[in-house]
Each structure stands twice: as structure tokens, then as C-alpha cells.
Amino acid sequence: MMWTRTFLGSIMLDKCIGFEKGKQVDLFYMWKKNKQENFVVDKAKSNEIPLEQANPITQNIIAKLSYPYQIFSTSASYQEVMDAYEQAMQQGQQQGFTPILVPSDDVLEEYLGILEDDNYSLEDILKTKLESGEELLKKYFAAYSEDIVDMEAFVGVFDDKPTAIDSFLAFQSFPSEKNIETILFHVPTTKPWELVAYVPFGGWNDCPRVEEMMAICKYWFEKYGAIPVTIAHDVMEMRVSTPVAKQDSLQVAKEHFAFAPDRVYQNTETETLAEVAACIAASKIWYFWWD
Numbered sequence: 001m002m003w004t005r006t007f008l009g010s011i012m013l014d015k016c017i018g019f020e021k022g023k024q025v026d027l028f029y030m031w032k033k034n035k036q037e038n039f040v041v042d043k044a045k046s047n048e049i050p051l052e053q054a055n056p057i058t059q060n061i062i063a064k065l066s067y068p069y070q071i072f073s074t075s076a077s078y079q080e081v082m083d084a085y086e087q088a089m090q091q092g093q094q095q096g097f098t099p100i101l102v103p104s105d106d107v108l109e110e111y112l113g114i115l116e117d118d119n120y121s122l123e124d125i126l127k128t129k130l131e132s133g134e135e136l137l138k139k140y141f142a143a144y145s146e147d148i149v150d151m152e153a154f155v156g157v158f159d160d161k162p163t164a165i166d167s168f169l170a171f172q173s174f175p176s177e178k179n180i181e182t183i184l185f186h187v188p189t190t191k192p193w194e195l196v197a198y199v200p201f202g203g204w205n206d207c208p209r210v211e212e213m214m215a216i217c218k219y220w221f222e223k224y225g226a227i228p229v230t231i232a233h234d235v236m237e238m239r240v241s242t243p244v245a246k247q248d249s250l251q252v253a254k255e256h257f258a259f260a261p262d263r264v265y266q267n268t269e270t271e272t273l274a275e276v277a278a279c280i281a282a283s284k285i286w287y288f289w290w291d
Contacts, residue, residue, distance in 0.1 A: 048071065048072055049073045055104055055181055057106050060109050064109070064116065068185070068186040070088075071183055072182045073181060074181050078172065085101060092186065092190075096190055097189070099184055100228060101171055101183070101229060101231075102199060102230070104183070108231075125210055128211050131211075133217070134223075137258040153272075155274060156271075158272060162281065162282040185198075187199070196213040201232075201233050206262070229285075243282060243283055243284055246281040250277040252277070253273045253274075266291065
């Protein structure tokens with residue numbers, strides 16, 4: 001399978017077969033250097049746009065998924081998009097849907113087309129008997145651990161001040177202050193873990209298959225109240241109501257590594273679980289990226 005991989009918020013990435021590694025721009029670290037400023041929202045001016053004004057990628061994603069939606073232009077501030085999301089969360093609790101933010105992503109658009117050609121069936125996926133998400137994560141961690149020569153060093157010690165993730169990155173464009181054109185879908189489910197089936201991605205390289213993602217997201221929802229908020233072709237971000245307790249954060253860091261190994265290998269300065277654990281204990285947002 002040959003396709004062009006465009007990393008969200010970057011200037012350039014790979015043309016590749018099977019996602020061969022090329023020059024990368026690390027969104028997580030660009031965010032750390034360009035922290036989102038607080039935007040003042042002009043209530044008199046909305047940057048929500050109709051379908052005909054959206055770019056072709058956005059239009060195609062909406063056509064393929066066919067859920068109720070709102071579209072926010074690149075002129076929309078981060079706060080405007082998040083205010084709309086929070087409002088949709090409240091509406092969804094009354095009307096029986098769960099919102100998800102999806103940036104205009106050409107690789108996701110292409111992937112949805114591939115799934116369509118492969119006769120992806122949402123109905124069949126939702127009927128799947130899910131494995132234990134906890135057991136899946138244990139299995140993944142054991143498999144990835146086989147390649148770790150010094151587990152003690154990999155766990156590590158992190159004494160620096162932890163970086164708290166305080167904004168969602170998937171629809172932010174760095175170093176530009178504008179956001180990516182973004183779709184707010186009103187997904188017809190009250191089960192947050194099913195969002196990864198309604199907006200499917202994954203099943204390549206270390207990125208779990210949809211059924212596995214559902215199982216893991218269900219486990220995290222039931223244990224931590226974690227809910228997916230953004231989905232792109234290689235990024236998922238979740239939110240918890242309160243950060244994980246410090247004494248539990250290392251175990252959760254192991255689970256995050258098992259789910260997305262590059263959360264440690266490419267999204268930390270020390271490449272240790274301890275750094276991820278410190279971030280988890282300080283953050284309400286969980287960030288996952290797959291190379």
C-alpha cells in the first residue's frame with residue numbers, strides 16, 4: 001500500500017510504503033515550545049462554516065462518515081472549538097450522542113476510503129465481543145519489553161518539573177497560530193469507547209486494530225473515566241476529569257507505552273516511563289501518537 005503521509009501540523013513528512021521513517025516534525029515538542037495562548041472569543045463572530053465552504057478533504061470525510069457535524073474554519077480559535085465541543089457534550093448527554101473532534105486530515109480521508117473498499121462494517125464491529133482491554137495492554141507490554149535491554153533504565157527516574165498537557169494538539173497547527181479546519185461530529189453512541197469504531201483508524205505498524213482500541217478505551221473509561229476527544233489518522237487524545245494519582249501514574253504510563261510505544265520513544269526527552277508517569281500525574285489530557 002503506497003500513500004502520502006501528512007503529519008498534522010507539520011510542514012512535510014514522508015512519501016512511503018508501510019510508513020517508512022523520514023524526516024519528522026514532532027508536534028508534541030513544537031507544542032511545548034509554542035504553548036497555546038488564551039484566546040478571547042468574539043461571540044458576535046462565529047467561525048463555524050457550512051459544508052460548501054469547507055475544503056474538499058473535510059467534505060469527503062463528512063460524506064464517508066455521515067454523522068451530524070459542525071465545521072470550524074482555520075480562523076476559529078482553540079477556545080471557540082473547545083467551547084463548541086463542551087456544548088456538544090452537554091447536548092449529547094440529553095440527546096444520546098457523543099462528540100468527537102476530527103481535523104481535516106488527508107491521510108484519514110484516504111484511510112476511510114480504503115476501509116470502504118474493504119467493506120468495513122460498523123455494525124459488525126460493534127457486535128464484536130471485546131477482549132479485556134487490561135489483558136491486551138499487559139500482552140502488548142510484555143511483547144514490547146522483549147526488545148528492552150535495561151528495563152530499570154527504561155523505567156528511569158524523572159526529577160524535573162513535569163510537563164502538564166493542557167490543550168489538545170490534533171487540530172492545532174504549529175508554528176502557525178491558526179488551527180486546522182476541524183469537524184465536530186455528533187456521533188450516535190452513548191458509549192465513548194465506540195468512537196474509535198465510528199471514526200475508525202489504526203491497524204498498521206504498532207497502532208492497534210479498531211476492535212483492540214475499543215477494548216482498551218472501554219477499560220480506560222470504566223477505570224479512569226477517559227473519553228476520546230480528538231481522532232486523526234495517527235493521533236488520539238483522551239480526557240480524564242482528574243489526573244491519575246501519582247502513586248498510580250507509573251502503572252498507567254506502562255499502559256500508555258503498551259498502547260502507543262512512541263509516546264515514550266518519540267514524545268519524551270528522556271525516553272523513560274518515569275517522564276510519562278510525571279506527565280500523566282499532572283495532566284487531564286492523554287496524548288497518543290503512532291509513527
